Amino acid sequence: MEPIIHIENVHKWFGTVHALQGVNLDILKGQVVVVIGPSGSGKSTLLRCINRLEEFDEGKIIVDGIPLDSAKNINAVRTEVGMVFQSFNLFPHLSVMDNILLAQKVVRKRGQIESENKARFLLEKVGIPDKAKYYPLQLSGGQQQRVAIARALAMDPKIMLFDEPTSALDPEMIQEVLDVMTDLAHEGMTMVVVSHEMGFARAAADRAILMDAGQIIEEAPPEILFTNPKQERTKSFLSKIL
Amino acid sequence: MSSSSYPAPTPKPLISSGKTEKKSRIDPWWGLVAVVVALILILNFSSPDPYNRILVFLQEGIWVTVKITLISFLLVMVLGLFVGLARLSKNTIVRGIATVYVEVIRGIPMMVQIIFWYFASPAIVQQIGTSLNNPALANFRPDGTTMAIFGLTFGYAAYMSEVYRAGIQSISRGQMEAARSLGMTYFQAMRYVILPQAVRVILPPVGNEFITLLKDTALVSAVAVPDMTRRGREFQASTFIIIETWVMVALVYLVMTLLATRLVSWVEKRSKFER
Numbered sequence: 001m002e003p004i005i006h007i008e009n010v011h012k013w014f015g016t017v018h019a020l021q022g023v024n025l026d027i028l029k030g031q032v033v034v035v036i037g038p039s040g041s042g043k044s045t046l047l048r049c050i051n052r053l054e055e056f057d058e059g060k061i062i063v064d065g066i067p068l069d070s071a072k073n074i075n076a077v078r079t080e081v082g083m084v085f086q087s088f089n090l091f092p093h094l095s096v097m098d099n100i101l102l103a104q105k106v107v108r109k110r111g112q113i114e115s116e117n118k119a120r121f122l123l124e125k126v127g128i129p130d131k132a133k134y135y136p137l138q139l140s141g142g143q144q145q146r147v148a149i150a151r152a153l154a155m156d157p158k159i160m161l162f163d164e165p166t167s168a169l170d171p172e173m174i175q176e177v178l179d180v181m182t183d184l185a186h187e188g189m190t191m192v193v194v195s196h197e198m199g200f201a202r203a204a205a206d207r208a209i210l211m212d213a214g215q216i217i218e219e220a221p222p223e224i225l226f227t228n229p230k231q232e233r234t235k236s237f238l239s240k241i242l
Numbered sequence: 243m244s245s246s247s248y249p250a251p252t253p254k255p256l257i258s259s260g261k262t263e264k265k266s267r268i269d270p271w272w273g274l275v276a277v278v279v280a281l282i283l284i285l286n287f288s289s290p291d292p293y294n295r296i297l298v299f300l301q302e303g304i305w306v307t308v309k310i311t312l313i314s315f316l317l318v319m320v321l322g323l324f325v326g327l328a329r330l331s332k333n334t335i336v337r338g339i340a341t342v343y344v345e346v347i348r349g350i351p352m353m354v355q356i357i358f359w360y361f362a363s364p365a366i367v368q369q370i371g372t373s374l375n376n377p378a379l380a381n382f383r384p385d386g387t388t389m390a391i392f393g394l395t396f397g398y399a400a401y402m403s404e405v406y407r408a409g410i411q412s413i414s415r416g417q418m419e420a421a422r423s424l425g426m427t428y429f430q431a432m433r434y435v436i437l438p439q440a441v442r443v444i445l446p447p448v449g450n451e452f453i454t455l456l457k458d459t460a461l462v463s464a465v466a467v468p469d470m471t472r473r474g475r476e477f478q479a480s481t482f483i484i485i486e487t488w489v490m491v492a493l494v495y496l497v498m499t500l501l502a503t504r505l506v507s508w509v510e511k512r513s514k515f516e517r
Contacts, residue, residue, distance in 0.1 A: 053419050079425035089420035093438050102434055103424035148420075155424060 002065070004029045004159060004190055005050060010059035012045055012214075019045045020056065021214035029158075032191045034201040034222060037211035038237060043194045046211070047161050050192065051081045064158055079107060082152030086164040088144045090136035090151070096123070097132040100151045108155060115154075122150035126180050142173030146180055153184075160184065162193040196241055198226055210234045275500050282493050292483045296474075296490045303473030304494060310387065310469060311456045314394040318455070319448075321395060322402025327432070329407050340403070347400035352393075353461050359393035360386060360465035390462035398455055405451065409444035410436055442513055449506030453499055460495075470494065 003026035012020035019042045027033055035043045048054035049061060052074045061068045063077045091099050100119035104110045110118070123129045126146035128139075136144050145165055152160060162181065166174040178200045185191055185204035193205070201208050201222040208222035210233070218231045226242075229235050285293040328340035347355070364382050371379025413436050421431035463472035474491040478484055 051423055053423060075425055075427065078423055081423070083420075083423040085416060085420060087414075087416055089414075089416035091417065091420070091435050091439075093442075103421075103426060106430050106434060107425040152424070 006062040008060050010056045012056045019214050030188045032185045032205045033207045034205040035194045035209045041211040042214040043211045047163050047194050051078050080158045082157035082160045084148050084162045084165045086167050088148045092136050096134050096147050100154050104154050122153050126150045141169045142176045145177045159190045278496050292486045299477045300473050303470035306469045307459050310459045314391050317395040318398040318402050321399035325403035326406030344400045352397050355397045356393040356461050360389040386465050386467045390467045405444050405447045409440035412443050413439050445510045453502050
């Protein structure tokens, strides 16, 4: 089976810092991959390279058969890849509803009624159907992140990227976001998740990856990676976060 | 982007009406306007000669000043946006041209720029026209008001571009990233996500630019545009009434800038974000 995300020997430098040092990774359709690792290990950078928010210097990435090389292709890929950010990045000047409508109309060229139906369906799905008319800053962090997920899903992405989606949340709000993500995983969405939420990884992920110093150190099913890692670096990292 | 027919509870309005603010009994700003207007009226009626004569003579000039201010300001807002975006461009050449433009313009006095546009630039066109044997260019003689508006626009757009640039840069990078990750193009993201937020940030400095521009229109009197200052000079020259003329000109400018200040703060209040 052709991988939906193909990452081959990707290098990235930030000035003199070698942030990604030859990363290879193939992800199949429907897989949920959790990426863990210390801060500065390149996990967010790798994620951001997949929809080219970050340019890479060497290697290639092919998403759903489209190589990330030309501006046209990059936009094509971005419409197929949804992204959820640590800091939500909702548009504060637009209501929740308009946040979800905007890209549907502007990028997908959908009509008002179709877009609204989609938005309402998704708000229902993420459990906040009554917040459509609110503005992002009137919502809690957990609610904002669920709106952000709905906003990304409104584009009917084939892949969802999550960049530390719960790191900016108060502890009591983390679970409501993880629940939405778990449901999504069980529906067969292809997901790449940078997160240290072990519970989520165990419940929803097919693969767990540990990155350090710009490289993939170890990969295994989450249960095995967390309980019985082979590499020393994985062991020492896990001992710090568990 | 309006969404209707939602049976949702009514959230707090995003745009505040500004009515909820407590008003002190005497608004110092209105007090000042009242004093200045009263002063003009008292002068006008207590000694119509020369004050009423001056006012009548200035009248046309007032309209010219208002017209030049408004037209230039509109053009400045548009040109300034494009230059501001060019300054943020990833393209080195585009950014370079915009940077040179801004630095050159900011380094030359506005007065010199206006004189240059009115006297020097037509002369250049005429010389080119003569050497090309093109009578239309050789006899090029632009209208003073047009060149004045051109000079003010070109000069102020450089300052305005910096205002735009600062406003756009004040919006967190995540906003652009979120918009782009949804598949929007750079210009769609600017149009629907970044600029609507940046506008709220830049309103105060834009208001300042507007008031400064209003005052700087007095410079166009140097190139034979019959604005209020020019009319004042003409009146002084023909009547030798000096003090009263310039007291009146100053008072009228003051009323205009005070009203503009209030207009600016009204617009600011209307568009404030409720966070």
